[in-house]
Amino acid sequence: MKSKLINNIICFSLCLFFWACNSKSNMSKLNYPQTKTVDTVDEYFGTKVPDPYRWLEDDNSEETKSWVIEQNKVTDSFLAQIPFKKDIENRLTQIWDYAKMSTPFTKSGLLIYAKNDGLQNQSVYFYKESEDAEEKVLIDPNKLSEDGTVALSTFSISKDGKYLAYAISRGGSDWREVYVKEIETGKLLQDHIKWVKFSGISWYKNGFFYSRFEAPAEGDELKGENTNQKIYYHNLGDNPELDKVIYEDPDHPEWNMSGYATEDEKYLVISVTESTSGNALYIKDLQVKDGAIQKIVTDFDNDYNVIDHIDGEFIVSTNYKAPKTRVIKFGPKDKDKDAWIDFIPEQDEVLASVSIVGGKCFAQYMKDAHDVVKVYDLKGEFSHDINLPALGSVYGFSGDIEDEETYFTFTSFVYPSAVYKYDIKTNTSSLFWKPELDIDFDQYITKQVFYESKDGTKVPMFIVHKKGIKLDGNNPTQLYGYGGFNISLTPTFSISRMILLENGGVFAMANIRGGGEYGEVWHKAGTKLDKQNVFDDFIAAAEYLIEEKYTSNDKLAILGGSNGGLLVGAVTNQRPDLFKVAFPAVGVMDMLRYHKFTIGKFWAVDYGTSEDDKEMFDYLLGYSPVHNISTEDNYPAVMVLTADHDDRVVPAHSFKYIAELQSKYKGENPVLIRIESKAGHGAGKPTAKQIEEAADIWSFMFHNMGVEYSLNAK
Numbered sequence: 001m002k003s004k005l006i007n008n009i010i011c012f013s014l015c016l017f018f019w020a021c022n023s024k025s026n027m028s029k030l031n032y033p034q035t036k037t038v039d040t041v042d043e044y045f046g047t048k049v050p051d052p053y054r055w056l057e058d059d060n061s062e063e064t065k066s067w068v069i070e071q072n073k074v075t076d077s078f079l080a081q082i083p084f085k086k087d088i089e090n091r092l093t094q095i096w097d098y099a100k101m102s103t104p105f106t107k108s109g110l111l112i113y114a115k116n117d118g119l120q121n122q123s124v125y126f127y128k129e130s131e132d133a134e135e136k137v138l139i140d141p142n143k144l145s146e147d148g149t150v151a152l153s154t155f156s157i158s159k160d161g162k163y164l165a166y167a168i169s170r171g172g173s174d175w176r177e178v179y180v181k182e183i184e185t186g187k188l189l190q191d192h193i194k195w196v197k198f199s200g201i202s203w204y205k206n207g208f209f210y211s212r213f214e215a216p217a218e219g220d221e222l223k224g225e226n227t228n229q230k231i232y233y234h235n236l237g238d239n240p241e242l243d244k245v246i247y248e249d250p251d252h253p254e255w256n257m258s259g260y261a262t263e264d265e266k267y268l269v270i271s272v273t274e275s276t277s278g279n280a281l282y283i284k285d286l287q288v289k290d291g292a293i294q295k296i297v298t299d300f301d302n303d304y305n306v307i308d309h310i311d312g313e314f315i316v317s318t319n320y321k322a323p324k325t326r327v328i329k330f331g332p333k334d335k336d337k338d339a340w341i342d343f344i345p346e347q348d349e350v351l352a353s354v355s356i357v358g359g360k361c362f363a364q365y366m367k368d369a370h371d372v373v374k375v376y377d378l379k380g381e382f383s384h385d386i387n388l389p390a391l392g393s394v395y396g397f398s399g400d401i402e403d404e405e406t407y408f409t410f411t412s413f414v415y416p417s418a419v420y421k422y423d424i425k426t427n428t429s430s431l432f433w434k435p436e437l438d439i440d441f442d443q444y445i446t447k448q449v450f451y452e453s454k455d456g457t458k459v460p461m462f463i464v465h466k467k468g469i470k471l472d473g474n475n476p477t478q479l480y481g482y483g484g485f486n487i488s489l490t491p492t493f494s495i496s497r498m499i500l501l502e503n504g505g506v507f508a509m510a511n512i513r514g515g516g517e518y519g520e521v522w523h524k525a526g527t528k529l530d531k532q533n534v535f536d537d538f539i540a541a542a543e544y545l546i547e548e549k550y551t552s553n554d555k556l557a558i559l560g561g562s563n564g565g566l567l568v569g570a571v572t573n574q575r576p577d578l579f580k581v582a583f584p585a586v587g588v589m590d591m592l593r594y595h596k597f598t599i600g601k602f603w604a605v606d607y608g609t610s611e612d613d614k615e616m617f618d619y620l621l622g623y624s625p626v627h628n629i630s631t632e633d634n635y636p637a638v639m640v641l642t643a644d645h646d647d648r649v650v651p652a653h654s655f656k657y658i659a660e661l662q663s664k665y666k667g668e669n670p671v672l673i674r675i676e677s678k679a680g681h682g683a684g685k686p687t688a689k690q691i692e693e694a695a696d697i698w699s700f701m702f703h704n705m706g707v708e709y710s711l712n713a714k
Helices: 002-028 062-080 085-096 498-502 520-524 532-547 563-574 600-607 614-623 652-664 687-705
Strands: 041-044 047-050 105-107 110-116 124-128 136-139 150-157 163-170 176-182 188-196 202-204 207-212 230-235 244-247 256-261 267-273 280-285 293-297 304-310 313-318 326-330 341-344 350-357 360-367 370-377 382-386 393-396 405-412 415-423 428-433 444-452 458-466 477-480 506-510 556-561 581-585 637-643 671-676
Touching: 041 614, 047 614, 062 652, 062 671, 062 687, 085 498, 085 687, 105 405, 136 150, 136 163, 150 202, 163 188, 188 207, 202 256, 207 256, 230 256, 244 256, 244 280, 267 304, 304 350, 313 350, 326 350, 370 393, 444 532, 458 498, 458 532, 477 532, 498 506, 498 687, 506 532, 532 556, 532 563, 556 563, 556 687, 563 581, 563 614, 563 652, 581 687, 637 652, 637 687, 652 671, 671 687
Parallel strands: 477 506, 477 556, 556 581, 581 637, 637 671
Antiparallel strands: 041 047, 105 110, 110 124, 124 136, 150 163, 163 176, 176 188, 202 207, 207 230, 230 244, 256 267, 267 280, 280 293, 304 313, 313 326, 326 341, 350 360, 360 370, 370 382, 393 405, 405 415, 415 428, 444 458, 458 506
């Protein structure tokens, strides 16, 4: 009897085992949508390159729309079978539900800030006439749409404090619509400006300067090239179609331009760009009617950012003859660069930003990818450092030149964004506001390591995890990177990331070349014919995490967005054996045609183009994610992330990449695409969509690593 019972138990256990195996197998053997191919072939310098999925570039065709629906069905079905997905979504909703506040700043006599009560899709902006005055709503973006997909992108308050000009984005698109309202009454004025993109709103007298493009052709709104941008002045109450053109350059339709008035309203500053780095600098004297535009800098070799105009001189931050950036000053007609005077000389650290508030200059530097803040007087003399709570990132120090206090936000990986008030006269900081979360952050640790890349370059990386975890190579780990366009990654808090950390996982962020962490030299070392350095740095980061036993090949996931999506796509092709899961998000995946869509041409300063010369073409073809997918390699589980309203990196990049991967990959790991609707490149995404996306990412990652998510792990 006892033997029979044991046999029954064994049989039952085996049945459970085979049921589990079959269940996993059923999830792995996915029936991907059949993606048709076309015979499109392009020729570059004598080399013929097929583009079988060119038809997916037409985001408006019914065929593409049907393909998107079918791909999402497969992805949704796969994710729905993960048993702990709902638990993760519930936990995210629970911990996301805490009050958040932006950095307050003063403008035109008003104290302005944003708050979110926890799960609001968009933060609400408020204002006060003083810190102790009654709080009033400036604008509530949640009332602009029922589903939160209309977001506030920027706003500006008139000098007299009466009017609010604001720009909104619909469905995540980079296109903006500008409206104007009376602040006191909330009355919306008739002013409505469309086809604004990559533009600020700068008040001057009874109106404001802004930049816009011509209306795109029907059907090309989200993919057509953006050319012939112009700077306009809009006078309140006028028909925007009759707005005066302040500056245009029809001989260079590919150039972008923006204009903003100095705080004293004496000058209009015009910045002209042909790429994502380097700008020409022009000045227009607003005190002279129809005054000529003075061209101070006409090349695009360096960056110039006018901080303000004070006592007849412009205060400007620049990397001209200063790879780590310095602050200079010069007069309105000083075109001779050799005559420019150092205001704040170049330091050992990289100067990230400068603001002038309360008669002081607040200079924010980066030291090994974390922030330090130095204070100078208006003669450029160093005064003191500002003490920060820990190793992390700082935002803020905005306000008017006569203010006596300013505000800043400090954050780090396990330090949720807290707001501090800074007394300018006494050099003292006090906690102004902090969030309340039911999480014990003391049980987590952040460390910074320096590892060696393929060519011997030392690269910094932050690593975050619970104290006391075993370094046995069995920890689920997410490695994040970007590596491009002089953009620096510094420590910031992510509530979504707590899902990983609570469950004994490791988060790592590599500060690879191509970014701005060590200035322009670090940036240039990851561009054009040196782009492989970026991929090598990221691969070396993964190898370090494995060698040091933080994780293993079977427990390592990689994630990156935009240029970081290109990074993930490229290294997945180059080292598919190194990772278990890959998330290329809104990535630049077709390196031969990226410059043919919307603003893609501006990225050429980092990438080069396939039309430059044969050497550049060969180099791009050598790492382009779409063109280097192998039929032989065993790829990690891949979930591509994109959105239907992404008009910065058009979704065709992701569509073509996943179509190629699904066609060529013969293994069992799922290779899926998640296509968000009514969303764009990421900015302004409502809270509900952020939670859904995060739940899908963590569920996909844990499931494919064989990690069981536990609600009790926290």
